[in-house]
Amino acid sequence: MFNRLTNKKKGQREEELPQDHDGLPNSHTPYGLCPRCDKQSSFDILGSLPATFDSGYILSQDGQNKRTLIDQVTSMECRNCHQPVIVIEQEYIGDSPSNKKHSGGLINYRGLFWWPIQGMNPSSDIPEEIQRILQEAKITFSAQCYRASAVMSRRTLEAITVDKGETEGVLAKRIKNLINEGILDKNLGDWATEIRLIGNSGAHFDPINNKEYYGCFYKGMKKGCPLSIVYANTRQFNEQPFHGGPTQFNAITGLNQQEFIILLYHFAPLEEEYYRHHDLKGEARKSVRYDERSDNSLPGSANKLLFMLSYIKENPNQAYHGAVFGMSQGNQFHCGSAYGLGSSRPY
Structure with missing residues (x-):
């Protein structure tokens, strides 16, 4: 499966191994984090179908004209949970999309959207109302609506402060009160402040259109880190x-x-x-x-x-x-x- 990968590392016996990949899998890198089981895994490609044709044709091995693609749908089976993951992939030539200017290279396909959406099974310790808001933040991020995700992330934070008894005053004051009460430590307080500021930026016009900027909340939240600390791990501590x-x-x-x-x-x-x-x-x-x-x-x-x-x-x-x-x-x-x-x- 990995023979066609160009970036390789060596094992103890000098065998070739795939590079570590924290992202989601696609045909180009058939390994990474499974959005179903949330485990690092490798994947078997079950098959692909066209999603978007362009205007070109190529001559197939059987002599038939075959339309060329811009996008395809690929089904991949996780070797850990043995469940399929669906990926909408865009065709690349080398490291550039095939429908953009490029300087040549190997044809490969890289993921645009994945199903199921990662991180949609939060801990049952998180109140249902907060879970629903958090899921909206994750869905909009997966749809590349980063500003909308930032706003819903801020709303998630505001819901947490209400659940913890802080219902009065601006959000900055509520966060400070939770830190003073020991519900949030300083690190979580800094995290909450970042979410507040990013959410404010997402709700108002600004020229920033940067996935990493608006996605920083989701990167911390996709495994439930702050909410696990506030809810699930607190429950375990009390037990x-x-x-x-x-x-x-x-x-x-x-x-x-x-x-x-x-x-x-x-x-x-x-x-x-x-x-x-x-x-x-x-x-x-x-x-x-x-x-x-x-x-x-x-x-x-x-x-x-x-x-x-x-x-x-x-x-x-x-x-x-x-x-x-x-x-x-x-x-x-x-x-x-x-x-x-x-x-x-x-x-």
């Missing part, structure tokens, strides 16, 4: 077993609540991916598991992160550490080994 206040939590983990929630955002997807392929002892599974067992000794990413942080901070013996988390000493040993925590003291 963890220690509720003795900020002083006690800091004494156990070395972190405050906001620091823990932000770390949890980065930890959770890595932990979930690991346990799809490994059990609690760290042994490889025979088949991929997508849901945790109901009797899991450490249910949820927050509990697992808390388990690790408290071990690193306090260095408890196995019996004590297991008792705190309602685990047997044997399970504590297996979990500690799986997390690379070394051998804690048995007693």
